[in-house]
Amino acid sequence: xxxxxxxxxxxxxxxTYDEMTPGxxxxxxxxxxxxxxxxWGTAFAERGGLMKKAADILRERRHELxxxxxxxxxxxxxxxxxxxxxxxxxxxx
Amino acid sequence: xxxxxxxxxxxxxxxxxxxxxxxxxxxxxxxxxGASLLLGGEIPPGEGAYYPPTVLSDVKPGMxxxxxxxxxxxxxxxxxxxxxxxxxxxxxTVFGLGGAVFTKDAARGESLARQLEAGATxxxxxxxxxxxxxxxxxxxxxxxxxxxxxxxxxFVNIKTVYVK
Numbered sequence: 001x002x003x004x005x006x007x008x009x010x011x012x013x014x015x016t017y018d019e020m021t022p023g024x025x026x027x028x029x030x031x032x033x034x035x036x037x038x039x040w041g042t043a044f045a046e047r048g049g050l051m052k053k054a055a056d057i058l059r060e061r062r063h064e065l066x067x068x069x070x071x072x073x074x075x076x077x078x079x080x081x082x083x084x085x086x087x088x089x090x091x092x093x
Numbered sequence: 094x095x096x097x098x099x100x101x102x103x104x105x106x107x108x109x110x111x112x113x114x115x116x117x118x119x120x121x122x123x124x125x126x127g128a129s130l131l132l133g134g135e136i137p138p139g140e141g142a143y144y145p146p147t148v149l150s151d152v153k154p155g156m157x158x159x160x161x162x163x164x165x166x167x168x169x170x171x172x173x174x175x176x177x178x179x180x181x182x183x184x185x186t187v188f189g190l191g192g193a194v195f196t197k198d199a200a201r202g203e204s205l206a207r208q209l210e211a212g213a214t215x216x217x218x219x220x221x222x223x224x225x226x227x228x229x230x231x232x233x234x235x236x237x238x239x240x241x242x243x244x245x246x247x248f249v250n251i252k253t254v255y256v257k
Contacts, residue, residue: 008106008113011140074106074142086222090240093224 008074055091058084106142107165113142116165119157123149123169126156133167154185162188176205184210190230191220212238 002016020028039047058065066080075083107113113136120134133147150170152158158169173179183192192209194216196202202216212230213220222228227243229235237247 006109008108008110008142011110011142070105073108076102076105078103090224093240 005072007071009070014071051091055088058088058091104146104166107144108142110142112164113144116144116163116167119161119163120147120149120167123152123156123158126153128152128156128158128169131170160186176201180205180208184208187233188230189232190234191215193217193219 002018004016005014006012007014062081062084065084066077069075069080069083070077107116117134117136120130124130124134128149129151131148131150133145134149135145137143137145144165144167147165147167148170149158149167152169152171154160157163158167159171163169171182173182189211191213192206192211193214194202194205194209196205196217199216206214206216210231212234213222213226213228215221222240224240227238227241229238229244238244239247
């Protein structure tokens, strides 16, 4: 059946995504759980470094993300930059 | 360009067509029950999920604009007799995520803000989250907090280890 993303400013379809099968969904949950067992024992210093890197990546990709926010949600230009910055700010914190 | 509003717009479309239609229905039903439509309130022609800035006044209990959340550019004006009445009206809702008070007197604003039943209250600015401060709702607006030092506690097990 698929999950369709529609551009709310034009009403046009952007892309249709295939749904995961129940098996794929279960595998994703299992993997998340197993990965969490590893993170559980990881020190804050290492996690902090990765969060800062995530903030850097968000800021680097701001234009691509702004484009996505406009086409998938209809977000106006000024607010897109602010939204990306807010996410990066949360990662920094 | 994949979107059809100009770069300088500060009001884009609603996020989905069904959300826009539900918002319009809340406006329409409120007007039908006696609210005055001061601005907007009409779905514009065209393919997008647009809704114009809309203002309703004479809003009373029994109208969606009073009882429900309006998730879009629709303002509901409800007159109050005094500060106590304003607080009573503001708290007359099952929701409690955030509230804001706009006033020239910041001290009076803070006093009012403290009486609002919400997880976060702002004086002279709109509700916004800040990673340094806890954010979350009360009543039917949710449980727990995110952000700040309170927020991280939702993601960890506060564990006691007792060694004798």
